[in-house]
Amino acid sequence: MKLSSTNQKAILENLGISALNEMQKATLEATEKHQNVMLLAPTGSGKTLAYLLSMLPKLQEKEGVQALILAPTRELVLQIESVLKQMKLPLKVNACYGGHLFSIERKNFSVPPTILVGTPGRIKDHLERGTFNPEHITELVFDEFDKSLELGFTGQMRYIAGQLYQVKNKILVSATNAIDLPYYLDFDEHYTVEAAVEKKPDITVKQLICPRGEKLEGLLKLIKSLNAGQNVIVFANHRDACDRIGEFLEQHRVIFSLFRGGLEQDERESQLTKFRNGSAQVLIATDIASRGIDIPDLDYVVHFQIPPQETTFVHRNGRTARMKATGTSVLLMTETDYLPKYLGYKPEELLLEEAEKNVQPAFATLHINKGKKHKVNKIDLVGFFLQFDFMTKEDLGLIEVKDFFSYVAVSRAKYKQAIEAAKNQKIKRKAIKVTLAK
Known part of the structure; x- marks a missing residue:
């Protein structure tokens, strides 16, 4: 597909974007000159559009899968598919992921797509069953590769890479360069594009101090302080904690969405949809929601349980202060809790006025x-x-x-x-x- 300036302008208009940012421009330039490109980019930086626009000019007018994008979670797969659909390209796109009926995916390959997006496990499954022919794939993208390694997809990605003999160009997207590049990537020689932080997100970190044993009450007080149209994501380290929070809020007639491991795909989609469309102001989640999902800008990120790793803390906070530019990250703590060492400072205390309101979602x-x-x-x-x-x-x-x-x-x-x-x-x-x- 030849990507002229006119095509690119139309794509940006379809996405509601006026111009590319510096990282996206640098990625386009790098992929014109180099076959292997590493893109270091955090959530919300526009990385998806960067590698999609880089890939499009290299696609040919012929049948068969030509581009494969691997992503670690079904939510990220769906997000990438959504961006491709918004671009309104004259190309077929298939999305494959666990929890989606395999029979439907197999039927969708009856007319092969040009671009295939999928999780490593599901793509490996399709390759083993021979539901599509990989011999025409020349473009390969590993999105959130660091997360894929963290989730244990090394074996699946090694298998997939071993089946692709015609790949000419590879883009590896990661939030950090502190990873060991596996041999199967054949990525020793590569060019790196790093997303410069043009404007640091205006995230205010505060702590909400609660009496011992009254974290749930403190959370409820914060929720009752919300105004119409405001929203909050509440992060917990474990699914059991999410369920406990949900049960408490339900007792107090708070409408919320729940997003954690163990839910069926339809349940996940329903819960995220309700939060996206304003049917719930509160989303309770484990760290599977810290990146790679499509949710609106947030007014508050609440750490009901503080994560042990600083990177997780940063990713959680990254869900706010995106388009709105400002946001508040709240550490929910009791009087006997300790601040994490990685924080390096003592946040200002969040003081809430007594509020009995329980704003219903619109x-x-x-x-x-x-x-x-x-x-x-x-x-x-x-x-x-x-x-x-x-x-x-x-x-x-x-x-x-x-x-x-x-x-x-x-x-x-x-x-x-x-x-x-x-x-x-x-x-x-x-x-x-x-x-x-x-």
């Missing part, structure tokens, strides 16, 4: 049992809900259409009425079922 998320595979799109769903005289455009929020179902954010004041009105209704002559998303 939206509720409805689940519709029809999606892309049923030829249903966003326009269909907008038209369906606006046919009811009590609904206005302002009552509809974010709409996400998946393969076999869809999510629609509806004004919390009207969602019950919308569910009732949708009974026995059809979209494109297909009977549908509308329920509150779990």
Whole structure:
């Protein structure tokens, strides 16, 4: 695909971006001159667009998978796929990851994509079963390679690299250069592009001191101090702690989303969707949410449990102060807790006024049992809900259409009425079922 200045301008317009940043420009220049490029870039720096734009000019007008992007988590795979779709390229893209029906993925290969995005485990599975031919792959990207190593995907990545004989260009993306490059990458000679921090995120680190044994009460007090439209992600080190926080908040009628290991893929998507679209102001999560997922800018990052590693602390904080430019990171501590040594200073104490308010989220998320595979799109769903005289455009929020179902954010004041009105209704002559998303 020839990427002219006109093409690039159209792509940026589709993404709502006015111009490339310096790191993206440097990546484009480096990949024109070097076959192996290491891109050192943190979350939120625009790395995905950098390597996608670098890859596109090298793709040919022929059938078969030509570009493979490996990412360590299903959430990052979906995020990369989302960026590719927003770019509106005349190319087919497939996404493969655990938790997605293998039969659907295999069927999607009946017409091979030009770009394939997937987790190492699922791509290895496809290669072993021969569901696609790798012999035309010339472009290879390892996104968040440091995270892939950390999660133990070395064996899968070594197998995949061993199956790709025609690769000409490789891009390795990492948040740190403090990694040993495995031999199977054949990456000894490479050029490094490092994302310069043009403007340091304005993150204020504070500590919220609670009486011993009353962390949950302290968290509740912080949540009740939120105004409409504000949001917070609460990080815990273990899934059991996430569940304990969730049970406490549920007892106090706080609407929240939960994102941790052990959830099925549909559950993960539903929980993230509710947080993205404003159906929940609070997201409780383990560190799988510290990078590689698509969530909105945050007002607060709360460390309910402080991570032992400084890198994890930094990644958590990186979820705030992105587009909004400012954010607050809160260490939730009891009077007997110690600050982590890596912090190096004593943060200012966060003082909260007594507040009994419990602001309800603006939206509720409805689940519709029809999606892309049923030829249903966003326009269909907008038209369906606006046919009811009590609904206005302002009552509809974010709409996400998946393969076999869809999510629609509806004004919390009207969602019950919308569910009732949708009974026995059809979209494109297909009977549908509308329920509150779990």
